Amino acid sequence: MAHVSDLIATDIERYLEQHEKKSLLRFITCGSVDDGKSTVIGRLLYESKMLFEDQLAAIEADSKKWGTQGGDIDFALLVDGLAAEREQGITIDVAYRFFSTDRRKFIVADTPGHEQYTRNMITGASTADVAVILVDARKGVLTQTRRHSYLVSLIGIRKVVLAINKMDLVDYSQQVYNRIDEEYREFAKQIGLADITTIPLSALKGDNMTEASTQTSWYHGPTLMGFLETCEIDETRLQGDALRLPVQWVNRPNLDFRGFCGLIASGSVRPGDRVRVQPSGRESTVARIVAYGGDLAVAVAGQSVTLTLADEVDISRGDVISAADAPAEVADQFECTIVWMADEPMLPGRPYLLKLGTRTVSASVTEPKYKVNVNTMERLAAKQLELNEIGVCNIALDRAVPFDAYQANRDTGGFILIDRLTNNTVGAGMLHFALRRAHNIHLQHVDIDKSARALQKGQKPAVLWFTGLSGAGKSTIANLVEKRLHALGRHSYLLDGDNVRHGLNKDLGFTEADRVENVRRVGEVAKLMVDAGLIVLTAFISPFRAERRLARSLVADGEFIEVHVDTPLDVAESRDVKGLYKKARRGELRNFTGIDSPYEPPENPEIRIDTTELTAERAADRVIEMLRARGFIA
Known part of the structure; x- marks a missing residue:
């Protein structure tokens, strides 16, 4: 018996080790209302055999109570967890699900389709590597398809799956597929999306979900699961190569130790590396890299570490430790894109809190330059931004901060705006560049104060x-x-x-x-x-x-x-x-x-x-x- 137990323990250990070494893909599903996003995810969970018997029993019972498939399994109910969603038949919140196959681990975010939940979609997209944009084959490319695609491009997601769903309702027509594919690619060119894989699906019937469908013999591309399992993940996308460590905490347990803790946002660091502390600009050399298991010879992006420096340098929470030969920029005025998420409009001159990395400062929008009509890509004059509107604006902070352009590093170039009174997040933004006057205008010292x-x-x-x-x-x-x-x-x-x-x-x-x-x-x-x-x-x-x-x-x-x-x-x-x-x-x-x-x-x-x-x-x-x-x- 002991021998059998040892074998079982060994098998479990080997399985866990293999599971740990699998790569992780984060992706989102988005599109218009009732395009079948939740059904797609539910089918993926079902086909990956990630459901326990009690979960299957529960979904069968729920399908009879809430489902729309005449008693058959309603895969959408695996994801639509909120009672309000089940009653309305729509998704109103971001639902995250984990599943795994033999080849890869996945975290998927099911994002809302309604326009008023655009802010939820931004939340789900912020950490994703791939976007699965669903289109109902009967309806084609809609305004929300364009809106979500534009937001995907803003966030910096470059791999897009155009999933043309409900092909069973158009008799698996190749003509319908080609028309939607052509229309979407024409729009995608305008917003800089080029890496697009189009897949004809019926999530309900299972066509091209995990196995090639005999109903679409004219299609020779990958299945949805096949694409997700094999697509390359760009680990450095919007991350940058140079060291960026936003300081989260100054650790001073005793007089003999002073370390600077944080998550490395990009690059790598070794003892002996020359670094620059920003915004002060002081330089020093890394003495030690302290981690949970002991000192490290090298630390890379994604690791939480504590750095000690060779010199006594004044460093506080919110400062950024950068590579001395490739530091971040420092400025207090920027051009940026803002996605407005609050019911109250964004007003120029109104003070907000801006959180960039681990630093929080006061900020105000000095000038909205224009807002974007995501359906036509037209730039419209704007004096303010309303809920879910997207605009390019100038923004001013009450002090200079270290930053990178969002397209170079999303961790040091992406920010949120917070209402000072309620502490609610009211906007999300992406920095483009520092305004010229931020570099050219400096406070002049005067002797009479x-x-x-x-x-x-x-x-x-x-x-x-x-x-x-x-x-x-x-x-x-x-x-x-x-x-x-x-x-x-x-x-x-x-x-x-x-x-x-x-x-x-x-x-x-x-x-x-x-x-x-x-x-x-x-x-x-x-x-x-x-x-x-x-x-x-x-x-x-x-x-x-x-x-x-x-x-x-x-x-x-x-x-x-x-x-x-x-x-x-x-x-x-x-x-x-x-x-x-x-x-x-x-x-x-x-x-x-x-x-x-x-x-x-x-x-x-x-x-x-x-x-x-x-x-x-x-x-x-x-x-x-x-x-x-x-x-x-x-």
Whole structure:
């Protein structure tokens, strides 16, 4: 018995060793709704014999309850795990499945077909080596086929299987196959897809899935499984040859050890190699490569390691250790492609968080250059991006970061945008190149700084940011505050919303995007005035919290004082000195705050003034009292 047990253990060990040595192919299935993506994956799982008896029993039961094949096995149910999907008969989330054959291991992502789930498709495609794009033989190439193909090309997938499914419903017509193949290849040329393998399928009947079908004797190419088992995997695709190690953690367990941990994104490294730390640009030599099992003589892309350096170099999370003779670029302004994933539109000037590798910085889109109509490949003018739209934009960061173009290295060239308030991912992007001005424009050192200017004036500089509805009394109170400051011999300047729109911002309208840009410009001007040592007062509706947070972030802690002039809408409307509310109610004035455009009140303002309780004079006195209490004026 012991001998038999030893044989079984040996067989298991040999099997596991062989399994471990198999290559891994990641691929996605995508296409329009009901093209049969889930059925294709279900059939592959079934044919690869990766299902246990209890799973087969469960799928047979589910097929009778949920299936659409008259009681026969509905292979799509092996993948459509969400109840909502089963009830609707569609896929609404990315479903990942693992399976294996004698030749290779696979991870497949079944991505949604509906346009509103484009963001899910991007998630599934981000790590794939091959895209299987399904087309219903009855419908041909659709808008979603083009959309997903364009996204595949953006992500950098170069191997594409055009799977023309449901051939049984067109009598396995070679003419239909040729027409769809020709139409798709013509479109693929426009987006740079050249490595295309077209396969006629019936996932339901099993034609050309794992064995050549007698129904398509005119087809002499591979089966779908045959292609997936034998296609070459480009391990360095969008990876680059030079060393890139984004630092994830600085390991300092004791005074004698200081290592820099991370996953090698590209290239290789050996002890003695010269490296450059970016963005600082400091250079050193690799002393040791520490891994779980001990020191390594060489480490390559895909390995998680800890590097120690020969010199004491200041390195933090988010820095990138690069090859000294082939470093990454460093810049703070870029051209990029952005796929917008949020219900709220992307607005130029609005601050977001940008995550690139292990580094997170503040960023804003400075200028959308155009958006792409993926059906016609036409470039359309755009001031913002809506959900699932794809655009080429300029983007600015609050500091310089190391990067590579996405087409050279996806790990150091791909990023996500995050909403600062909700922490939701709102966009995914690919860096193209640094803008020229990012290299040519540098901060100039000056000898007279903000402290010297403020000392000369005998005051502490600050921004008093008055916000509230139109008619709340912002300008009236701000004007009274400035008169009091002037009487006290203080140096100030009032930036009023209406006055600024006569000059600096006269080119802006009142759309949501223009309002964001209006506040951004005022925030930058206020920052310069604070640097001049002034007490700056601004009186703007500034309806959005995100832009007020941006204005606050431009100056030092404690220098931004948000004054919420809190007046109920009916009270503000009853004043209506300029007649704006009447115009808005008649529909003559669009995007008017409080009527057809929202106002987001401050959550924690430094001062809240209720003008139903305080007169403008008393409100001004409160502001002056607060300035004295905080030491801005004597």
